[in-house]
Amino acid sequence: MPQPEAIFTQPVRPLSISTRVDSIDILRAITMILMIFVNDLWSLNDIPLWLEHVPNGVDGLGLADVVFPAFLFIVGMSLPFAINTRRQKGDTDSILIGHVVRRSIALLIMGVFLVNGESINEAATGINRLVWNVLSCCSFILLWTGYPKTARTWVVMLAKVLSVGLLMALAFSYRGEQGNRFAPHWWGILGLIGWSYLPAALITIFARNRLAILVAVWVGFCALSMISAAGLLPKVFSFIPSAISGGTMVGLTMGGVVLATLFQKYRQQAENRRMTLIFILASFVLIGLSVYTRTFWGLSKLAATPAWLFLCSAFTCLAFIGIYWLVDMGGKANWFRFIKPAGTDTLLCYLIPYFAYAFTTLLHIHLPDVLLTGGVGLLKSVLFALLCAWITGLLNRIGVRLKL
Template sequence: MDLHVSKSPRLVSLDALRGFDMFWIIGGEHLIHALAELTGWPVMVWLSAQMHHTVWNGCTFYDMIFPLFLFISGVSLPYSLSKKIELSSVDYAYQLPKVVKRKILKTNLRRMLILVFLGMVVNGLFKFNAYENTRFASVLGRIGIAWFFAGLIHLHFSLRNQLVWFVVILIGYWLAMTLIPVPGFGAGNLTMEGSLESYTDRLLLPGRLHSKVHDPEGILSTIPAVATGLLGIFTGVFVRSKTFEPQKSVYFMLIAALALIVAGLVWDGFFPINKRLWTSSFVLFVGGWSLAFFAIFYLIIDVTGWKRWTFPFLLIGTNSILIYLAVEGMIGFDHTAQFLFGGLVRLAPDRFEELLKIMSIILVELSALYFLYKNKIFLKV
């Protein structure tokens, strides 16, 4: 991990979408809640309800934020490998020389380990709690692990075999979750206490589980998360290949997105859409929405060239890991906002106070990100 000056060209829509995704974590969700409370408008109340995780089965917009980020990481992989592919005079990553693959895998492994470590830091690693009170699973850890293994498949198998891996992972996870019996619960129990995923976490995951009997970033459910990363990789390969003109590529992506969403809804009848278990139907359903989001951003930004509106999202997206670490407790943006804007907030009518507090925090966050962006300082993992 290091701070560096970025010189390589980037897909603007990808950075903007990453920023859009992270915006909801750094304050967007609280902004919607405050607006719903202030206005009472039905649309805002509905949006506010979408800014909460589903308790168990089902899916809200907020449930899509995590897998969308992993999908985006997958899309970026073919672009990060593009120079190595061009220099090696090959068409696909799996055709790269072994010596190049080894270097890439070493870099990817390093990235995975750093993300696992940073995830543990976010969980309070340096609070030095007792071993049994330390949570080892994390959002960043899952992103690192799933991205690494999706990349491993991408580097060693043809596109056709990557698709086989994708299907095998989803069907294999479904069969395992529905056919392998759990002591005391039997087979096919998909509750928090009785699922195979939860049982595996209790059996194998060290330290503290997020929900005592279950961890949403547990061991077994990380396997289908690899398929989420693969969906992103397929998208990145498709767009980078430029097989079709950009506008036609968008149409194909939207059709594929619709097909994935429908497939996820159909599978939901047999294997419920569930973020905590990262079910196969969840992979398809949210993967479809992720692809749709990317296609729309790609159309607006990279195809039509309408980019100015994306600047706040670019500030977030080009330093997404850094701002995530900051808002998860490493930096007190709320204290800074209170110091700078607290007096002005108190001058406003009481009903606007919560909204203005949130807006001031977001302004401080964006100002810090602007300083880093202006000086070309980015956290590279």
């Protein structure tokens, strides 16, 4: 049996290409279902406050404040598997870096367009907000869908050129509520994911499964989160996007990278019980760090405090362990077959609600109040999130699949 220090000094041998961890896909699917669910709470009345976001300046968390950090953590968990797989297929570091940069840019573009749609001046722009969102999402799908190999080259190129032209037209015609032009007022959920993914992916590429490097970088971003929360970050770093310089969001993503790298090592050695014990102990340490740092900077998603980083990392780690034992060890993956498309084509699933809201609003489809109130309303939002997962699977079966 290897000595404990060997875990931190030797590269982890990558898993074979054919290996797939169902529990990661399912954890991602559950997280996306929850994200759609909490994003739909605006349509409801008389629901528990603990389900919603905690207001700015308030010390605490609601369910909605836990979903996004869980997704960032899962983005990190996927990175070692994705990079190892691409390396086994022959990708060099330069190819991997190019892929990461292109993917990050795509997420930033999508985030900025959807953010501008939130504050659009419909009269000045000449486009309804819902139509703006639908046109943007259609362009994203045309530009980044995985076209079949049998598709004619000119058809693919025409679709991509049309999508780029449409996005440029939308950006040029845009006017905001204050008369402002199209710009990254903030990056939106997808943009924040893009900024968090970029450094985490590049570090994972260069670390080559060396856990000591990955842990050191994770500790560094956790420290950066505390430095930023204390207001001690030098102004010379102000040119760096806050999603990176703040430390918290990249810290969440890097936490997932560290966990997945450890997971690969223990899984190769079939040490599931030992792995489980270590992950549970690590989660309690993270909870302790959250309790401690909360006394200094509070617990807040909107402020991206260190306590939020540590607590949500612990929650996601514990959730993964539970799902791993149920799905990969217990063979219960079929229990989640219905929602799995939300975990394998997550980005497409995220875009489905934009089409749904536009469809129901523009066609003047209004649900009765009884379906939008209390427990019945919550059931409606759960079913809506499940419907989005089903539509994603249906689109995948007919060949529509986002592939950044």
